[in-house]
Amino acid sequence: xxNLFTLLFFILFSVSGFSQPYHNYLENINTDYYWQQHADxxxxxxxxxxxxxYQGKQELIYTNNSPDTLYRVFYHLHFNAFQPxxxxxxxxxxxxxxxxxIGDRISKLQPHETGYINVNSLKQNGxxxxxxxxxxxxxxxxxxPIIPKEKVTFTMDFNAQVxxxxxxxxxxxxxxxxxxxxxxxxxxxxxxxxxxHADPYIAREFYGVWGNFDVKxxxxxxxxxxxxxxxxxxxxxxxxxxxxGVKPAKPVKGKYTWHFYAxxxxxxxxxxxxxxxxxKIEGPNGMTLHFLYKNDPEILENWKNLQPKTVELFDYxxxxxxxxxxxxxxxxxxxxxxxxxxxxxxxxxKRSFNSxxxxxxxxxxxxxxxxxxxxxxxxxxxxxxxxxVYMSNLALNEVMNQNKDFVHQNSYESYIxxxxxxxxxxxxxxADRFKKNSLFGTASYSKGEVFAAQLEYIxxxxxxxxxLKRFYRDFAFKHxxxxxxxxxxxxxxxxxxxxxxxxxxxxxxTIDYAIKNVEEKEGKTFVTLERKGLMPMPVDxxxxxxxxxxxxxxxxxxxxxxxxENTYPHIPRTVLNDWAWAYREYTFExxxxxxDIKIMAIDASQYMADVNPEDNIFEVNRE
Ligand SMILES: [Zn+2]
Numbered sequence: 001x002x003n004l005f006t007l008l009f010f011i012l013f014s015v016s017g018f019s020q021p022y023h024n025y026l027e028n029i030n031t032d033y034y035w036q037q038h039a040d041x042x043x044x045x046x047x048x049x050x051x052x053x054y055q056g057k058q059e060l061i062y063t064n065n066s067p068d069t070l071y072r073v074f075y076h077l078h079f080n081a082f083q084p085x086x087x088x089x090x091x092x093x094x095x096x097x098x099x100x101x102i103g104d105r106i107s108k109l110q111p112h113e114t115g116y117i118n119v120n121s122l123k124q125n126g127x128x129x130x131x132x133x134x135x136x137x138x139x140x141x142x143x144x145p146i147i148p149k150e151k152v153t154f155t156m157d158f159n160a161q162v163x164x165x166x167x168x169x170x171x172x173x174x175x176x177x178x179x180x181x182x183x184x185x186x187x188x189x190x191x192x193x194x195x196x197h198a199d200p201y202i203a204r205e206f207y208g209v210w211g212n213f214d215v216k217x218x219x220x221x222x223x224x225x226x227x228x229x230x231x232x233x234x235x236x237x238x239x240x241x242x243x244x245g246v247k248p249a250k251p252v253k254g255k256y257t258w259h260f261y262a263x264x265x266x267x268x269x270x271x272x273x274x275x276x277x278x279x280k281i282e283g284p285n286g287m288t289l290h291f292l293y294k295n296d297p298e299i300l301e302n303w304k305n306l307q308p309k310t311v312e313l314f315d316y317x318x319x320x321x322x323x324x325x326x327x328x329x330x331x332x333x334x335x336x337x338x339x340x341x342x343x344x345x346x347x348x349x350k351r352s353f354n355s356x357x358x359x360x361x362x363x364x365x366x367x368x369x370x371x372x373x374x375x376x377x378x379x380x381x382x383x384x385x386x387x388x389v390y391m392s393n394l395a396l397n398e399v400m401n402q403n404k405d406f407v408h409q410n411s412y413e414s415y416i417x418x419x420x421x422x423x424x425x426x427x428x429x430x431a432d433r434f435k436k437n438s439l440f441g442t443a444s445y446s447k448g449e450v451f452a453a454q455l456e457y458i459x460x461x462x463x464x465x466x467x468l469k470r471f472y473r474d475f476a477f478k479h480x481x482x483x484x485x486x487x488x489x490x491x492x493x494x495x496x497x498x499x500x501x502x503x504x505x506x507x508x509x510t511i512d513y514a515i516k517n518v519e520e521k522e523g524k525t526f527v528t529l530e531r532k533g534l535m536p537m538p539v540d541x542x543x544x545x546x547x548x549x550x551x552x553x554x555x556x557x558x559x560x561x562x563x564x565e566n567t568y569p570h571i572p573r574t575v576l577n578d579w580a581w582a583y584r585e586y587t588f589e590x591x592x593x594x595x596d597i598k599i600m601a602i603d604a605s606q607y608m609a610d611v612n613p614e615d616n617i618f619e620v621n622r623e
Contacts, residue, residue: 036479038063039188039211041268047219049178049274051112052162052171058186060154062146062209066191070146073154073191074198075119075138078183081201082106082115082163082170087135088202097436099203101336105166115163115170117186123155136201138186158186167203168339168346176294178223179272180334180346187267190376192479197376204440205377205431208266210477215268217258221251224278226292226330227270228342229262240278262342264325264477266374269341271334281307284315285323290330293349299333302353306331309357309399313364316395320465321368322472329367331360340366340388358396365392372476381431381440382505383482386448391468393449408453412609414446419510419611427451427505450609451504455489457607458500458538460565463493495562499536509534513602514615516585520594527600527618528587529555529579533611536581540567542604545596555579555586567605594620 042059064070081088089106092098122131124143131140146152162171162179169182183206189198190209197207213229224239234241237256238248249256262268271292277300279291289310293303310331318324326343335346338359345363349356365388370377377384393407418424418439425434427443434440456464471480471488486501503509512533519526529539538557544550552573556563558580566573579586602608602616610616 034478035065035067035193037065037191037209039209040214041185041211042214043185043268044216045185045218047179047217047272049220049223052179054160054162056156056158056160056185058154058156058158060156060188061151062154062188063151064146064148067148068191069148070191071142073140073142073146074189074196075140076183076187076189076198076201077117077119077133077136077138078187078201079115079117079160079163079169080133080136081203082109082166084109084114087200088167091202091432095437097438099167099437102167102203109164109166112161113164115161117158117160119186120157120159121155125153126155137189137198156186160184165336168335170336173334173336173348175333175348175350176275177271177273177334179270180336181227181271182269182335182339182341182346183267185268190266190479192376194379197378199378199432202432205381206267207376207378207479208374210264210266210374210479213260213262213265213268215260215262215270217260217270217272218255219258219272220274221254221256222274223272224274224276224292225258225270225272226276226278226290226332227260227344228265228268229260230328232259232261233257240280265342265371267342267371269344269346271332271346273334276333277303279304279307281311283311283329284318285327287314287324287327287329289314290328290332292330293333296349299349302351302356303333303349305353306356306360310360310364312399313361313395316398317365317368317391320394321391321468322476324367325372325476329364331363338363340370342371343367354400357400358392361392361396361399362388365389365395368472373472374477374479375481376479378431380428380482381444382427382448382451383485384448385444386451389445389449390452406606408449409606411446411449411453412606414442415450415609416611418442418447419508419609424508426508447504454504454607454609455500457540457567457603457605458560458564459489459493459495459497460567462565463489467492493562493564495560495564497560499559503535507534510611511535511537511609512612513537513539513608513610514612515600515602515618518594518600518618518620523593525590525592525594525597526587527590528585529602530585531579531581531583537608538564539579539586540603540605540608542571542601543590543592543597544599545592546598547596551590551592553588553590555588557581 040061044057045054047054084107092102093104122129127143129143131138165173169180188209190207231241235246236249237258275295276292277295281289283289328343330344332346333349338347340363347359369387370384375383397404397407467489471485475484486497490497510533514530514532516530517528536557539555541553550571552571554575556578558578576588597620600618
């Protein structure tokens with residue numbers, strides 16, 4: 001940004017920030033058309049901590065709530081990705097910018113180090129069904145089709161091996177965590193209004209069926225566990241879960257069976273280590289926060305300081321999105337960076353405090369977007385990551401007293417750099433289909449955050465705040481799509497916003513407005529603006545006069561069919577005629593002589609992601 005632009009920005013922010021009322025266009029949302037499948041799992045697992053192999057039994061009661069008859073079902077077998085020659089292995093060795101965590105490591109795994117899930121038997125209502133493993137997917141051809149509203153029971157025996165940790169899941173992480181168990185069981189693929197989502201596991205993103213998980217894990221008694229679900233037998237296993245003063249039961253053959261129950265989730269994750277510390281504290285609304293981390297003096301202080309800050313993060317998201325619906329959350333040292341799961345996160349623990357709190361804020365924010373709303377992050381990775389980054393940056397600014405003027409600045413810069421210099425792919429690209437890992441990252445995280453922040457510019461900050469809450473209220477536990485979000489924004493604001501979703505997520509069209517010409521005629525100033533980019537936007541125009549007064553002009557975008565509220569109510573605003581997209585230029589007059597003007601600029605807020613902001617400013621030459 002140029003100095004002039006920064007100067008104008010500070011002038012504008014010196015009096016007050018955004019403040020505006022919102023339109024009250026609330027109507028009851030109609031979700032009658034909506035249906036979702038339901039899957040109740042019961043699993044019993046016996047883990048051998050020496051070979052990292054485990055035996056599993058799974059009973060799955062599946063309810064077909066769709067209007068369709070199902071002839072096949074699909075399960076994910078994610079651990080099969082960790083075998084030489086798998087899709088994940090080949091992709092990570094051939095992509096131009098490999099993920100350093102993966103690289104060629106999968107190709108070098110020895111048989112006792114790979115991951116696998118072998119399905120040994122599968123029955124539908126007690127009768128064996130034919131099934132076939134293809135990579136990370138199990139194809140099941142049903143004996144009897146499942147008709148709409150029918151419930152069937154699948155019973156399965158499987159055995160599996162935990163891979164050396166390469167990506168997310170695995171054994172013996174670089175920080176010495178024994179077991180990071182994510183995507184570790186045969187997991188039914190989701191079937192929704194778009195059909196089956198039996199995506200192979202290539203490296204990223206998950207989508208699952210809502211239901212209840214009843215999971216019993218038998219493991220050596222010296223291991224401490226944490227993860228999704230409420231522990232049903234805390235006084236038997238202890239490890240910091242028991243009531244004060246209770247002595248845990250005697251292990252059977254050196255093992256405990258941990259019994260967890262997780263209602264209304266779409267996944268179940270756990271981690272275990274024989275050297276975890278376990279702290280419990282109370283969070284907002286009576287919830288319990290658990291912290292499980294290695295007993296390592298180097299990280300102790302950070303992990304203690306993290307705890308009250310995590311409470312503040314929950315409080316922030318509860319206030320700004322809606323209440324967290326579970327009564328438990330666990331921050332667990334494990335995994336290979338940070339990853340969000342149901343009622344927990346696995347993050348690496350040897351970090352600076354800022355990195356530890358930053359990652360925790362990100363993963364906790366995911367609880368709302370990836371977990372409770374549960375968007376399809378394979379298809380719409382930006383929708384999950386973008387909103388997560390958007391909200392966690394706002395939360396960190398408050399919780400860590402960062403006092404940033406523009407918390408989204410890094411994402412705007414990354415996005416604009418990609419739009420100008422890279423072969424950008426649309427946000428609607430499937431998460432696995434980006435040409436480069438870096439393009440996936442900048443699109444999903446940075447441009448995704450810009451999508452959310454820019455809506456504040458388009459419809460106003462209060463409308464955005466209102467939309468987030470309404471969206472969460474209406475779509476928690478429902479797998480909403482980006483269109484559901486934009487429809488919610490339309491209902492809250494009364495504005496037509498479909499164009500924004502289409503242009504910004506399904507194309508690589510860019511925003512580029514410019515001040516083309518300024519001239520004075522008979523004591524009035526005439527300004528001509530130009531739309532140089534393909535993407536339309538409403539335009540806010542600011543004028544700083546030499547006498548230090550300010551004025552603004554708003555040019556509504558015709559296709560929105562609504563006028564947004566004044567972004568800065570302390571600056572007098574003139575609403576001009578609308579600007580229809582097809583017209584490349586727009587001229588308006590100001591009742592002021594050019595000599596009285598100091599600076600003029602398009603969008604002083606920086607919330608409009610103009611890819612070439614240099615031509616958004618006009619400084620009147622000093623005499
Ligand atoms: Zn994320």
